[in-house]
Amino acid sequence: MAKYYPIFLNIQDKKCVVVGGGNVAWRKVCSLKEAGAKVTVVSPDFCPELERETGVERIQQKYTTDILKGAALVVASTDDGVVNKKVYSDAMERGILVNVVDKPDLCSFIVPASIQRGDLCISISTGGASPALARNIREYLEGQFGAEYGEFTHLLSEVRQKMLLEIKDEAIRRDILQRIAGFDILEIIKRKGVSEAKRKILEIVSEKIPGDK
Ligand SMILES: C[C@@]1(CC(=O)O)C2=NC(=C\c3[nH]c(c(CCC(=O)O)c3CC(=O)O)Cc3[nH]c(c(CC(=O)O)c3CCC(=O)O)/C=C3\N/C(=C\2)[C@@H](CCC(=O)O)[C@]3(C)CC(=O)O)/[C@H]1CCC(=O)O
Ligand SMILES: NC(=O)c1ccc[n+]([C@@H]2O[C@H](COP(=O)([O-])OP(=O)(O)OC[C@H]3O[C@@H](n4cnc5c(N)ncnc54)[C@H](O)[C@@H]3O)[C@@H](O)[C@H]2O)c1
Incomplete structure (x- = not known):
């Protein structure tokens, strides 16, 4: 193969x-x-x-x-x-x-078999070994990755664009971007909505950059 x-x-x-x-x-x-x-x-x-x-x-x-x-x-x-x-x-x-x-x-x-949630794309390939398995995995993952992942990806993209401009220190920026992509933020989107998640993200940013409000 x-x-x-x-x-x-x-x-x-x-x-x-x-x-x-x-x-x-x-x-x-x-x-x-x-x-x-x-x-x-x-x-x-x-x-x-x-x-x-x-x-x-x-x-x-x-x-x-x-x-x-x-x-x-x-x-x-x-x-x-x-x-x-x-x-x-x-x-x-x-x-x-x-x-x-x-x-x-x-x-x-x-x-490949693919799932699209906004800009998030999850693609599965078995390299031709079993297209039926690729399909089954796609169907399984569809249940795990709901529409909230689209919203989450969109929100992260917005925040990231801002941070690429505003935070010059690469290590700090990386640390923040990694942190806010955490599943706890996704949980907030699921339970309380995007604006609450935004608020939490701002809180994390101010903690990581002393003096930033
Ligand atoms: C992923 C997906 C995308 C799409 O097609 O859009 C896709 N096949 C899908 C389904 C599917 N295809 C087949 C079945 C019946 C069960 C089975 O055979 O397993 C099922 C299942 C079903 O439909 O339930 C029959 C089949 N397919 C290929 C062969 C020939 C061979 O193996 O030699 C035969 C036998 C023909 C025959 O019997 O003569 C070959 C290919 N099929 C691929 C892609 C590429 C490898 C992907 C990978 O493994 O990574 C590749 C190599 C080339 C290509 O077509 O690009 C899509 C799932 C989309 C989804 O549901 O999400
Ligand atoms: N339907 C499926 O789910 C499925 C699954 C796996 C594989 N396949 C394979 O994929 C292929 C396509 O499947 P389908 O269900 O769409 O087949 P289909 O028979 O419905 O369609 C084939 C199309 O090809 C066209 N065609 C024939 N000669 C042509 C030419 N010279 N130029 C341009 N077009 C031409 C026909 O007019 C027809 O519209 C087949 O080889 C089939 O064996 C189909």
């Missing part, structure tokens, strides 16, 4: 192509859209969900190589192995990232 290097890819405003018009293609279109990509989907027919999807370029025809022009990434999810293989070799020749669903040999990257 291949080894993989986990990364988060910035595909904001990048052209991403999905080849195929079925349910799997629709799932891929949705996740690419959510990541801010400019999505083009090409297929002779589209499932009703894809037909309804807004903000996507639909090209109703069979795959042709020229569709990859200017693309950063392509996902092939047709039910035709020959077409999927052609997409793979076209993409490899052009240095375009490529995933053929369920065909790890025809992938320059594989897709």
Whole structure:
């Protein structure tokens, strides 16, 4: 089995192509859209969900190589192995990232199971060993990581931006940022809400920086 290097890819405003018009293609279109990509989907027919999807370029025809022009990434999810293989070799020749669903040999990257809570993303991969296990772990973690983690991450981001500007001493800043990311602050968000958590954070900051109010 291949080894993989986990990364988060910035595909904001990048052209991403999905080849195929079925349910799997629709799932891929949705996740690419959510990541801010400019999505083009090409297929002779589209499932009703894809037909309804807004903000996507639909090209109703069979795959042709020229569709990859200017693309950063392509996902092939047709039910035709020959077409999927052609997409793979076209993409490899052009240095375009490529995933053929369920065909790890025809992938320059594989897709993990993911949970999104605002800016917090938890991704699980088994490196292809067991996608079913990745899914089960995702479902388990979904129960453990609720919507409050999104709020928590947002609050920490706000405070961190401020601290990067205002606290010049790196060691003190690190200490504070580590402290306020603690689960006790998350508990306050859960029980009392974000404004109470903010108050607690300010208290911690003033304790750590004598004289700061
Ligand atoms: C994570 C997820 C993301 C997504 O697809 O979006 C994903 N597969 C998911 C589900 C799933 N896929 C399959 C089952 C049936 C049970 C089973 O086989 O285990 C289930 C479970 C289900 O659906 O319940 C069938 C399957 N998948 C692959 C093969 C071929 C092979 O193993 O050789 C076969 C056999 C096909 C056959 O039988 O012929 C291959 C891949 N699937 C991957 C990703 C990549 C490795 C990820 C990793 O392990 O880290 C990789 C290598 C390539 C890729 O597609 O990127 C998504 C869960 C999303 C979620 O629910 O959160
Ligand atoms: N449905 C699932 O949950 C699931 C799960 C695992 C694997 N898969 C695999 O993923 C693939 C896609 O699944 P699906 O359910 O979306 O299949 P599907 O049969 O619903 O859709 C396949 C799509 O590919 C299009 N297509 C065929 N030839 C094409 C061409 N030359 N150019 C462009 N598009 C073309 C078809 O018109 C159709 O829209 C299949 O290979 C399937 O075996 C599906």
